[in-house]
Amino acid sequence: MELFLELYGLYEKGIALLQQSHSVRSFTIDFFCNPRHCISFNQDSEDWEGMFDYELFREKSNNDAIFTQNINRCLHLLRSMETLINLRLRNYSNYQILMAQKLTVTILQSTAFMLHSRFANIANNKLIYKADKISCYMLKLAAKMGFVSDILYLVMYYYKTLKHKKARKVLEIANNKFQQPYLMYMSDVDDIKVYTAEVGGQSCSTKMQRVVMGDIRLSKNINYIDELKHEQRLIGHIEGNIDISPFVMLLMLEFLCYRQFYEYTAAIAIDNLKDLVEEGDFIRPCTRDIYWQILGICQQLQEDHCAALYSYIEAPRQDLFHNLKNATKLRIRSLYS
Structure with missing residues (x-):
């Protein structure tokens, strides 16, 4: 019984227990002092970060499966996400926050297009104007929060609502963004060193907004x-x-x-x-x-x-x-x- 209690006491100390061993401490001290430090197994550490980021964002995209069958459902989901952000996200991990951010982007995009469809054919110019303004704001917010490629939803909306000049202006911005060498799409990055220099060590949210492309x-x-x-x-x-x-x-x-x-x-x-x-x-x-x-x-x-x-x-x-x-x-x- 005493042996069990002693072992359980060591277990409760967790990873701090490693620091009590002089032989192990010499290998782990660099990692604890520098979170970006990683152990290389015959491969550049830059490659490891890129590989991890790809798998992370691929998982988030695969799990981005919210069923938004109508605008009422979208509004309900938006209210739920607002409550989540205001009350609970401070207790969540960075990866859970990233997933919430990705889901919010999808809900905003779906709501914007559904809102337009709902008010497009009514005989009330004031309501049409308000709905259009809200839809544009949602899509701009989604483009700011989401993947680099999410800007194309705003282009689609401008084209759909016959705002061709605005659509072409946003297309120019998208064209410039899509030509950057540090973009990640389908596990491919043109230049991993440029990728690491651009967003290495930054938050997952920042990476999603600046370098990640999605379908x-x-x-x-x-x-x-x-x-x-x-x-x-x-x-x-x-x-x-x-x-x-x-x-x-x-x-x-x-x-x-x-x-x-x-x-x-x-x-x-x-x-x-x-x-x-x-x-x-x-x-x-x-x-x-x-x-x-x-x-x-x-x-x-x-x-x-x-x-x-x-x-x-x-x-x-x-x-x-x-x-x-x-x-x-x-x-x-x-x-x-």
Whole structure:
């Protein structure tokens, strides 16, 4: 019994017990004095931080699955998150706070588009103006709190509400952000040393806002832009979401926002989109079906029906991650109508 109590007393001391051993203390003192210090196993410590960050943000993205079927549900979730932030987050770990931040971004984005859909067709300009102002504020806040790529939701909203000048201005900002060498997308970073110099040792929240890219997720029950409404409605994926590479979404939005005003810029955007889809850079191989579909939509809007038909035929030949066969058939029929 005395031995058990002695051992349990050592157990209660926790990690501080290691400091009582002179031989162990010589190895651990550097770590306790410098939290950023890590033990390298034939690999640069910079790589370890990048690998950890990728796995962390991948986990947060996979767990970002809030079911926002209507605006009342969204408002309820927003109130819940507000209560959580005001009362409880101070007792949570950094990783729990990060998850709450990611979920809040998703709720804000869903609420903004649902709010617009609810008030878009009413005969009250004052209410429409107020709803639009609130939606813009939510999307700007989401872009500030979320991934670097979340700025594209604001571009979609501006395009959807015919604010093309504002959409193009935000696109320029997004273009500049997407070209930085320290961005992380699909476990890839152009220059890990630049990544570490930019955000090494900073909080997870700061990293999420400054360097992390994520797919643009379009929920089935929310109308983001009319050009993808058939794909959203006829998707055969069990979760009902469309996941689009931010680089593909950027080029699609560039084409849509410039095609009526600057044809040359729109043509460059669609050429870059074609190269991106064909080469497969920055694209998840299992989701290539939606990218051929998007390319076909843009080519059809450009009235290049032969190229659009080729793209629509290619879409079902890819891995049917989104299962867009019905949407593809509808698109092909529209070429001949």
